[in-house]
Amino acid sequence: MNSLRGSAQKDLVRWPSSSGPPLEAPDWQGDIRARLSKTQGREHQKVAALFAQAGIEIGGHNPWDLQVHDPRFYGRLLAGGSLAAGESFMDGWWEAPALDQLCCRVHGAALSDKINDWTTIGLALKSRLFNRQNQTDAPVAAEEHYNLGNDLYQAMLGRWMQYTCAYWRNAESLDQAQENKLDLICRKLKLKPGMTVLDVGGGFGTLAQFIASNYGCHVVVYNISSEQVAYGRELCQGLPVRFEQRDYREAIVEPAFDRIVSVGFFEHVGHKNYQAFLTLMDQLLKPGGLFLLHTIGGNISRTTTDAWLDKHIFANGVIPSMAQLGVALEKGAREPGRWVVEDWHNFGPDYDRTLLAWWHNFDGAWPTLQRKYGDRFYRMWKYYLLGCAGGFRARKLQLWQMILSRGDVERYEAVR
Amino acid sequence: MNSLRGSAQKDLVRWPSSSGPPLEAPDWQGDIRARLSKTQGREHQKVAALFAQAGIEIGGHNPWDLQVHDPRFYGRLLAGGSLAAGESFMDGWWEAPALDQLCCRVHGAALSDKINDWTTIGLALKSRLFNRQNQTDAPVAAEEHYNLGNDLYQAMLGRWMQYTCAYWRNAESLDQAQENKLDLICRKLKLKPGMTVLDVGGGFGTLAQFIASNYGCHVVVYNISSEQVAYGRELCQGLPVRFEQRDYREAIVEPAFDRIVSVGFFEHVGHKNYQAFLTLMDQLLKPGGLFLLHTIGGNISRTTTDAWLDKHIFANGVIPSMAQLGVALEKGAREPGRWVVEDWHNFGPDYDRTLLAWWHNFDGAWPTLQRKYGDRFYRMWKYYLLGCAGGFRARKLQLWQMILSRGDVERYEAVR
Numbered sequence: 079m080n081s082l083r084g085s086a087q088k089d090l091v092r093w094p095s096s097s098g099p100p101l102e103a104p105d106w107q108g109d110i111r112a113r114l115s116k117t118q119g120r121e122h123q124k125v126a127a128l129f130a131q132a133g134i135e136i137g138g139h140n141p142w143d144l145q146v147h148d149p150r151f152y153g154r155l156l157a158g159g160s161l162a163a164g165e166s167f168m169d170g171w172w173e174a175p176a177l178d179q180l181c182c183r184v185h186g187a188a189l190s191d192k193i194n195d196w197t198t199i200g201l202a203l204k205s206r207l208f209n210r211q212n213q214t215d216a217p218v219a220a221e222e223h224y225n226l227g228n229d230l231y232q233a234m235l236g237r238w239m240q241y242t243c244a245y246w247r248n249a250e251s252l253d254q255a256q257e258n259k260l261d262l263i264c265r266k267l268k269l270k271p272g273m274t275v276l277d278v279g280g281g282f283g284t285l286a287q288f289i290a291s292n293y294g295c296h297v298v299v300y301n302i303s304s305e306q307v308a309y310g311r312e313l314c315q316g317l318p319v320r321f322e323q324r325d326y327r328e329a330i331v332e333p334a335f336d337r338i339v340s341v342g343f344f345e346h347v348g349h350k351n352y353q354a355f356l357t358l359m360d361q362l363l364k365p366g367g368l369f370l371l372h373t374i375g376g377n378i379s380r381t382t383t384d385a386w387l388d389k390h391i392f393a394n395g396v397i398p399s400m401a402q403l404g405v406a407l408e409k410g411a412r413e414p415g416r417w418v419v420e421d422w423h424n425f426g427p428d429y430d431r432t433l434l435a436w437w438h439n440f441d442g443a444w445p446t447l448q449r450k451y452g453d454r455f456y457r458m459w460k461y462y463l464l465g466c467a468g469g470f471r472a473r474k475l476q477l478w479q480m481i482l483s484r485g486d487v488e489r490y491e492a493v494r
Numbered sequence: 495m496n497s498l499r500g501s502a503q504k505d506l507v508r509w510p511s512s513s514g515p516p517l518e519a520p521d522w523q524g525d526i527r528a529r530l531s532k533t534q535g536r537e538h539q540k541v542a543a544l545f546a547q548a549g550i551e552i553g554g555h556n557p558w559d560l561q562v563h564d565p566r567f568y569g570r571l572l573a574g575g576s577l578a579a580g581e582s583f584m585d586g587w588w589e590a591p592a593l594d595q596l597c598c599r600v601h602g603a604a605l606s607d608k609i610n611d612w613t614t615i616g617l618a619l620k621s622r623l624f625n626r627q628n629q630t631d632a633p634v635a636a637e638e639h640y641n642l643g644n645d646l647y648q649a650m651l652g653r654w655m656q657y658t659c660a661y662w663r664n665a666e667s668l669d670q671a672q673e674n675k676l677d678l679i680c681r682k683l684k685l686k687p688g689m690t691v692l693d694v695g696g697g698f699g700t701l702a703q704f705i706a707s708n709y710g711c712h713v714v715v716y717n718i719s720s721e722q723v724a725y726g727r728e729l730c731q732g733l734p735v736r737f738e739q740r741d742y743r744e745a746i747v748e749p750a751f752d753r754i755v756s757v758g759f760f761e762h763v764g765h766k767n768y769q770a771f772l773t774l775m776d777q778l779l780k781p782g783g784l785f786l787l788h789t790i791g792g793n794i795s796r797t798t799t800d801a802w803l804d805k806h807i808f809a810n811g812v813i814p815s816m817a818q819l820g821v822a823l824e825k826g827a828r829e830p831g832r833w834v835v836e837d838w839h840n841f842g843p844d845y846d847r848t849l850l851a852w853w854h855n856f857d858g859a860w861p862t863l864q865r866k867y868g869d870r871f872y873r874m875w876k877y878y879l880l881g882c883a884g885g886f887r888a889r890k891l892q893l894w895q896m897i898l899s900r901g902d903v904e905r906y907e908a909v910r
Contacts, residue, residue, distance in 0.1 A: 188829075247907070377831035378824060400835060401824050404817030408794060413604075415793035418889050419816060422838035427905040473834050473901025485889025489843040491663070492910055 121152035132187035134180060141176035142183055148172070159193040164386030164465070168457045177460065178434065181468025188474075190384070198385045205381040210394045211348030213325050217302050222393050224303035227450070231282070233443035234436045239282040239309070242342035242372065243429040243477045247494070252435040255428070260288045263339060265493045266421070266481055267370050269293040273336040276300070276362060278326050279343025283310020283319070290317040295337075300326045326358070333364045344373035345395050349381050349402055356410025356417065359482075366486050368420075373398060374429070375476040391462050397475070407482070417482050420490035426476035433467035537568035548603035550596060557592035558599055564588070575609040580802030580881070584873045593876065594850065597884025604890075606800070614801050621797040626810045627764025629741050633718050638809050640719035646867070647698070649859035650852045655698040655725070658758035658788065659845040659893045663910070668851040671844070676704045679755060681909045682837070682897055683786050685709040689752040692716070692778060694742050695759025699726020699735070706733040711753075716742045742774070749780045760789035761811050765797050765818055772826025772833065775898075782902050784836075789814060790845070791892040807878050813891070823898070833898050836906035842892035849883035 126136050135143045146152075148171035154162045166172060174180040184190065190198075204210065224241075235241055237253045244255030245262050263285065269275070271294030277286050280299035283306070289295050296318040301307050307323045314321075322328075326343075338359055347355045359369055379399040383392060398406075407417045440447075440459060448456070469475040481490060542552050551559045562568075564587035570578045582588060590596040600606065606614075620626065640657075651657055653669045660671035661678050679701065685691070687710030693702050696715035699722070705711050712734040717723050723739045730737075738744075742759075754775055763771050775785055795815040799808060814822075823833045856863075856875060864872070885891040897906060 188831075377834065399820065399824060401817065401820030404815065404820035408815060408817050415604075415890065418793065418840070418842075418892065419838070420840055422835070422840075423908065424834070424836055424838075424906070426834075474831065476834065490840070492839065492908075494908055494910070 118149050118152060121156055122149070125152045125155055128189055128192060129184075131192075132183040132189055134183050142174060142179035144172055144174050144180060146172045156193065159198050159385065160190045161198070161385040161389060163190075164390065164458075164461050167461045168390075168454055170457065177464040178430075178437075178467040178471065181465045182471040183468075185469045185472035185474045198382075201382045201385050201388060202380075205349075205396070209348065209350045211346060211351055211396070213327055215394055217325075223391060225305040228282075228305055228309055230440075230447060230451070233447060234440045236435075236439060239284045241281050243374075243425070244432045244435070245425060246428045246431050247425075252432070252439070255432070255435075260285055261292075262493070263341065263370055263372070263479075264289060264293050266479065267337045267339060267368055269295055269337065271295065274298070274334060274364075275337045275339060276329075276335040278338065278340040278359075279346075280306065280310060280321070281342065282306050283313050283321065285339065285341060286310065286319045286321075287314050287317060289339075290314065290319050298322065298335075300324055300329060326355075329358065329362060331358070331361050333362060333367075335362055336364050336367055338363055338367070338369040339372075340370070341372040342374075344371060345392070345397055348394065348396050349398065352398065352402065352406035353410035356406055357412065360411040360416060360484070363484070365484070367483070368487065369482040371478075371480045371482060373478055375400065375403070375424075375426075375478045377474055377476070387462070390458055403480075411484075416484045418485040419480055420483050420487070421479075421481040421492040423479040423492070423494070424476050425479070426470050426473065429475070429477045430467045430470040433463050433470070437463040437467070534565050534568060537572055538565070541568045541571055544605055544608060545600075547608075548599040548605055550599050558590060558595035560588055560590050560596060562588045572609060575614050575801065576606045577614070577801040577805060579606075580806065580874075580877050583877045584806075584870055586873065594846075594853075594880040594883040594887065597881045598887040599884075601885045601888035601890045614798075617798045617801050617804060618796075621765075621812070625764065625766045627762060627767055627812070629743060631810055633741075639807060641721040643866070644698075644721055644725055646856075646863060649863060650856045652851075652855060655700045657697050659790075659841070660848045660851070661841060662844045662847050663841075668848065668855070671848070671851075676701055677708075678909070679757065679786055679788070679895075680705060680709050682895065683753045683755060683784055685711055685753065687711065690714070690750060690780075691753045691755060692745075692751040694754065694756040694775075695762075696722065696726060696737070697758065698722050699729050699737065701755065701757060702726065702735045702737075703730050703733060705755075706730065706735050714738065714751075716740055716745060742771075745774065745778060747774070747777050749778060749783075751778055752780055752783055754779055754783070754785040755788075756786070757788040758790075760787060761808070761813055764810065764812050765814065768814065768818065768822035769826035772822055773828065776827040776832060776900070779900070781900070783899070784903065785898040787894075787896045787898060789894055791816065791819070791840075791842075791894045793890055793892070803878070806874055819896075827900075832900045834901040836897040836899050836903070837895075837908040839895040839908070839910070840892050841895070842886050842889065845891070845893045846883045846886040849879050849886065853879040853883070 122136070129136060129144060136146060137143065151166050151171045154166050154171070158165070231239065231241060236256065238256035238260065240256040240259065243259070244252060245259035246255045247258060249255035249258050269289065273295045275289055275295045275297045277297055277299045280286060280301035283299060286297040286299050290297050297320070299310060299319065299321045301310070301321065302323060302325055304323060307321045311321050363369055374397050376397040376399050379401050381396060382388060383395045383397060388395065407419065408414055411417050437460070440463065444456060466475070481492070483490065538552070545552060545560060552562060553559065567582050567587045570582050570587070574581070647655065647657060652672065654672035654676065656672040656675065659675070660668060661675035662671045663674060665671035665674050685705065689711045691705055691711045691713045693713055693715045696702060696717035699715060702713040702715050706713050713736070715726060715735065715737045717726070717737065717739060718741055720739060723737045727737050779785055790813050792813040792815050795817050797812060798804060799811045799813060804811065823835065824830055827833055853876070856879065860872060882891070897908070899906065
């Protein structure tokens, strides 16, 4: 782009000094347009070739085909990769009738790995060098995302206010699938009345409420989001549930819990903290205890999330791989090799369905939300929900529920 | 020992030149005995302290306590670690009323990591430097172990001739538990009539027989053990089962199989070959295919097995860890990140029960085997079966069944 601009500017200041008489004034504006369109043409070709690898046609007639509204999209995408793709969507530069299907194809062909943009490289470098999920930076995620407004989440998440993957086995509706998930967690943990349960993350407190009301356990929740904690405290009045609006690293280090559960929180822990996180859980769990870890997982080991998601949705989020978890589980305990994975359940495809349900709820409720959040937010949120749905449908993302023990339990009978 | 021997030898050549008259000839043989017993005393103390960490008393009255028949045991153990422990048991230098309970405690306290003997260090070094499971060395395991004699295995393994972990859910007998395991594998693989199945490893061919007779599939088995292949061919006469007495690396590289199953074979693959093994499986599996990998797993990443097991039972065996498998799964495909772990089932405690059943069968049949195999073999085999049972009971060893796809399958419904 620089060389083009330089060349165009030259034409502005220098008058052509040809020897023959000028028949007409030189069309330098037309020249810029021509050069611009030549560059855009090259960029268009390059982007079209890229998308063709995923079976996506620019201007095609399939629901997953890409419709470009602003030709500057091509150059922006090539220079800015995944971040530019999302931001240009937010700006209305492109659209697709079925954004989830387009994203599934983009993930399936790993297109974002084929554009080496500086944002992604910079983010990766920053994540390798710094601990972006330390106690100072961790609240950023909570402030920016989880405190957006409970009205938004209430409209989107349905009755159970569960902002994590539902379990769609034998479920027809989102509410049923979320209730199934809550009960699945309790059954996997083999909860019994009077047990003490630590919930790391906690969300809106509905899991704590479910455990306390239906299984008669005492629950302690660690969550740094003020909005979520306020919601949870209101909800759990009269139940043996205590909310600590604090970083999990502030927990008193003693084996006080029969069970630990962490649902959709590990994605905020960060690869540099996996071992310390697991070591702390080892210290907090009583002998004979079980720990259910519910997290999104990735097929490839990375140290950052997608650059667009990092900037607009989950600041400092990182999705673990099996390789990273394997190493962390081996080393992340008071003595290496203490943790035993009793069961590792993958129901990734259920996140696709959950995200679509959230999208339909959000889209349906938009008239009541539009005034507060604005149209750019709508496009951002659409890109977030349907883009992630595509990632799960392409099976590049998984949903893992693991049951961990220290091997001091009876033969663990996995439930589904 | 050297300094003692040197000092004892000095006494042999030099006569004491004390100023006073010798009242009697110096008792130098008694002197050696005294010094020897002093050394043995120190060694005894050291070994006793080591075992005390695991709650094991030398000469104690619990079934897991260690009874020493030859005091040279202490020095041999300290110098030779795990290899010496097993070999001195084979030599009858020590015993325990409940060897499995003793071994469970030894594994639980990780005692073998606390003796840094040269055999273990040498083995670890060799495994890091060399590919001990290459095509030339791999047959060693088959020749030495699996061809020992089918009479031995028939006596030990029961009706199904399954030399891998049984599945004891709803089973009372070994035969029932092995049948459960065979059926569990078929149900997990969602077998349908007419499917082509590759069995890598194959054992005595009973899984191939089960699949072909009960699920109507065509099976190809790769196995390098001549005894096992002969047994399997006899068994599968008239069934659509083909045995290839060849290394798995000789398979024709084309996506010819709807399903792949490998039961108790990965322990022979070797950490240097995990990626190549998984890449080959990716190449052999048809689109939409499933691969069931059944393997022993370890809590800690290692590149060798126990030195005694390596020498006497499984030459060149290596047990994978979750961390090693995670890395291999990520990279071991035509494109990184293709494999999706649909389900990871751990039923390690069932191997304890399986090994005990094998031990009871073997022990009961010993009168018919004794003449051929001899008493040292009996002690070796006892140490092998009960020692491994202890490892599983201590939960340092796991039994993993993983279902792998390339993400191009319907939502996988895990069965148990």
